[in-house]
Amino acid sequence: xxxxxxxxxxxxxxxxxxxxxxxxxxxxxxxxxxxxxxxxxxxxxxxxxxxxxxxxxxxxxxxxxxxxxxxxxxxxxxxxxxxxxxxxxxxxxxxxxxxxxxxxxxxxxxxxxxxxxxxxxxxxxxxxxxxxxxxxxxxxxxxxxxxxxxxxxxxxxxxxxxxxxxxxxxxxxxxxxxxxxxxxxxxxxxxxxxxxxxxxxxxxxxxxxxxxxxxxxxxxxxxxx
Amino acid sequence: xxxxxxxxxxxxxxxxxxxxxxxxxxxxxxxxxxxxxxxxxxxxxxxxxxxxxxxxxxxxxxxxxxxxxxxxxxxxxxxxxxxxxxxxxxxxxxxxxxxxxxxxxxxxxxxxxxxxxxxxxxxxxxxxxxxxxxxxxxxxxxxxxxxxxxxxxxxxxxxxxxxxxxxxxxxxxxxxxxxxxxxxxxxxxxxxxxxxxxxxxxxxxxxxxxxxxxxxxxxxxxxxxxxxxxxxxxxxxxxxxxxxxx
Numbered sequence: 001x002x003x004x005x006x007x008x009x010x011x012x013x014x015x016x017x018x019x020x021x022x023x024x025x026x027x028x029x030x031x032x033x034x035x036x037x038x039x040x041x042x043x044x045x046x047x048x049x050x051x052x053x054x055x056x057x058x059x060x061x062x063x064x065x066x067x068x069x070x071x072x073x074x075x076x077x078x079x080x081x082x083x084x085x086x087x088x089x090x091x092x093x094x095x096x097x098x099x100x101x102x103x104x105x106x107x108x109x110x111x112x113x114x115x116x117x118x119x120x121x122x123x124x125x126x127x128x129x130x131x132x133x134x135x136x137x138x139x140x141x142x143x144x145x146x147x148x149x150x151x152x153x154x155x156x157x158x159x160x161x162x163x164x165x166x167x168x169x170x171x172x173x174x175x176x177x178x179x180x181x182x183x184x185x186x187x188x189x190x191x192x193x194x195x196x197x198x199x200x201x202x203x204x205x206x207x208x209x210x211x212x213x214x215x216x217x218x219x220x221x222x223x224x225x
Numbered sequence: 226x227x228x229x230x231x232x233x234x235x236x237x238x239x240x241x242x243x244x245x246x247x248x249x250x251x252x253x254x255x256x257x258x259x260x261x262x263x264x265x266x267x268x269x270x271x272x273x274x275x276x277x278x279x280x281x282x283x284x285x286x287x288x289x290x291x292x293x294x295x296x297x298x299x300x301x302x303x304x305x306x307x308x309x310x311x312x313x314x315x316x317x318x319x320x321x322x323x324x325x326x327x328x329x330x331x332x333x334x335x336x337x338x339x340x341x342x343x344x345x346x347x348x349x350x351x352x353x354x355x356x357x358x359x360x361x362x363x364x365x366x367x368x369x370x371x372x373x374x375x376x377x378x379x380x381x382x383x384x385x386x387x388x389x390x391x392x393x394x395x396x397x398x399x400x401x402x403x404x405x406x407x408x409x410x411x412x413x414x415x416x417x418x419x420x421x422x423x424x425x426x427x428x429x430x431x432x433x434x435x436x437x438x439x440x441x442x443x444x445x446x447x448x449x450x451x452x453x454x455x456x457x458x459x460x461x462x463x464x465x466x467x468x469x470x471x
Contacts, residue, residue, distance in 0.1 A: 124279055125316035125375075129330035130306040130382060133298075139329060143320040 005192030009200060014182050018197075021178030022204050024092065025164040028172070031096050033157055036103025043104055044111025044145075045137055058108060065105035070163050073098045078170035091172045095164075103160060110152050114145030154216035158209045165205075175201055227254035229291075230386055230418050231276070236285030238268075238275060245271055246282065247443045253386075253435070256416040260429040262453075263439040264465060269422045272439070273388050276420065277301070277308045290385065306334060309379030310388040313395055315371040317363035317378070323350070324359040327378045335382065342381070349377040353407060369400030373407055380411075387411070389421040401425070408432070426469045430454045438462050 009015055047058045065073070077098040078091055087094075118141050126136040146153070168177035179197045186193045231253045238246040245268045253259055261269045274280040276287065278294075278301030287294045289304060317326050327346040331337045350356045353373040355366075363371055372392055379387060389408065393401040405428045411417040412432055423429055429436070433450035438459075445459050457463045 119316070121312060121314055121316050122318065125310075125312055126318070127279065127302075128277060128305055128310040128312075129378065130302055130334045131330060132302055132334075135333050139333065140318050140320075144318070147320060 005186075005190045005194070005196040008182065008186045008190050008193040009196055011186075017178050017182070018175065018200060018204070021173055021175035022208070024172065025161065025167065025174045026208060028092055028096050028099065028167065028174070029157075029161045029164050032099030032103055033160055035096075035100040036160075037107050037153070039100065039104035040107025041111050041142060043108035044115060047108055047112040048115050062105045062109055065102045070102065071166055071169055073102060074166055074170050091167075091170045095167055095170060095172055099160060099163070103156065106156055107153065110149045110156070111142075111145055114149040115141055117148060118144045151216045151220040154212050154219070158212045158216075161209055161212075162205065175204060227256070229253070230255045230257075230289070232288040233276070234286050234288070236272075236275065236282050236287070238271065238280065238282040245442045246275070247441075249285070249444060251435075251437060251444065251447060253418060253420065255385075255418055257434040258412050258419045258421065258432050258450075259435040259437060260433040260450075261420065261422045261437045261439060262424075262426075262429060262465070263445075265424075267440050268442040269439055270390050271442075273310075273390050273420060273422055276388060277305055277310050279310075306330075306382050307385045308388065309382055309384035309386070310390065311372070311375050311379050311392050313391040315368065315375040315392070315395075317366075317371055317375060319363050322360050322362055323355070323366075323374055326363070326374065327381050330378070331381050346377070346381060349380055350374075353377050354403075367400060368396045369403050372396060372400075372404050376404070376407060376411075385418060387417055387419045389419060389423070391422050391424065393423065393425060424469070426454070426466070438465070440465075 009018075043058050043061065046054050047062075049055055068076075074095060077094040082088060082094065122140060122144065123136060126140045131140070164174055165176045167174035168180065171177070179201050183194045183197050229252055233249055233251050236246060236249040237244065249272060251259070261272065263269055271280055275282050278296065281296060289308070294300065294304060317323070318329070321329065324343060324346050327349060328339065328342040331342040331345070332339055347356065347359060350359055353376065355370055355373060355377075358366065358370065358374070363374075366374070376392075392408075393404050396404065405425065408419070408421070409428075409432055412419060421429070421432070430451065433453075436446070436448050436450055436453040437444055438446040438448075438453065438457075438461075440461055446453060446457065446462050448458070453462070454466065457466060
């Protein structure tokens with residue numbers, strides 16, 4: 001067993017490094033979700049505005065982030081924007097911003113769909129109580145909309161976590177990137193290490209994403225009751 | 226001299242080319258109950274909704290407590306604290322408990338303390354005989370219970386005028402009584418000023434100080450309560466009462 005790839009997992013600090021990579025992926029995804037959901041809720045509200053121009057602008061915003069592949073987005077934020085604007089922020093920060101904007105675009109569509117499916121008379125009974133438009137949105141519409149679209153939102157979160165695997169394209173030391181480094185360093189001595197490393201990566205992503213997936217299913221089932 | 230609470234002057238409203246309200250005029254004194262009667266779909270609800278700004282209108286004016294209402298969003302938001310409204314479909318907020326439903330607007334809009342608002346909400350719940358349901362969610366309640374809570378929710382704002390838009394229309398017959406009794410009690414004990422759109426003729430007769438009979442967006446009759454039922458002036462009103470088995 002001396003040359004079995006599994007030993008690579010526990011050599012030196014490899015295992016800890018992989019967990020560190022997972023942590024990088026998770027915090028980037030978490031921050032991107034946090035800011036993206038907040039921004040997306042506002043943009044979703046704007047997309048129900050009566051103003052056609054406002055609606056058109058955010059529609060284009062949504063389509064831009066939906067159509068442009070995520071890798072291209074990351075390149076845009078990592079290579080092109082910093083050069084154009086003289087920013088010199090680390091890749092992880094640029095990636096968080098890119099992901100947050102992407103999340104906000106996707107979530108805005110979820111929020112818009114949910115907002116327009118909250119019965120109109122809910123709005124009216126809120127208004128009739130003297131709530132302002134803003135209070136109506138915060139206390140009445142958004143919570144109801146969120147419940148309606150919680151499964152879709154959780155789904156979005158799992159997609160974001162998975163997509164952090166693209167972070168290696170812009171040299172962020174995420175889980176995949178760390179794994180790749182370990183594989184390359186040990187490829188000569190332990191050719192089967194690649195199997196074990198990617199096996200572990202699979203497992204780690206699974207551990208993070210599967211509870212979300214279960215949660216989404218549970219919520220969807222409750223909604224049917 | 227009775228205090229005038231609401232005056233509607235020459236109010237007209239159209240949707241595009243179609244005029245739905247024609248030159249509506251009436252006034253209401255403090256403590257009075259007005260019922261709006263008439264066939265379905267002739268603008269009673271629309272008129273009621275004009276009175277708290279949920280619908281706009283093209284011409285005419287509203288005078289509420291001596292002030293001509295300027296129809297801006299901010300102004301209506303202020304006024305709605307004084308003009309409560311309860312809808313046919315008792316729209317409690319499904320994401321909140323009964324108590325939260327009642328205290329939301331007092332806390333957020335009127336900036337009252339949570340403690341005080343909750344204490345009052347519990348008092349109101351006792352009054353509508355649902356004291357045990359403070360922590361229930363709307364989905365756990367029957368239609369009649371929901372509607373009584375919707376009324377309690379409107380009362381928590383201490384309105385000077387209450388609008389009821391066919392509040393018993395979607396209730397099971399055995400639920401109707403509890404809601405109507407509550408409205409009657411509001412009139413008799415609290416002397417609440419109310420405008421009620423209803424198809425419950427017996428109830429309307431018992432409670433109305435004034436009856437507004439509308440058809441095709443026009444006021445056909447405006448009479449003191451009991452007279453309308455015993456002595457309708459127009460053929461249209463006679464036919465209407467006959468059709469309601471009254």
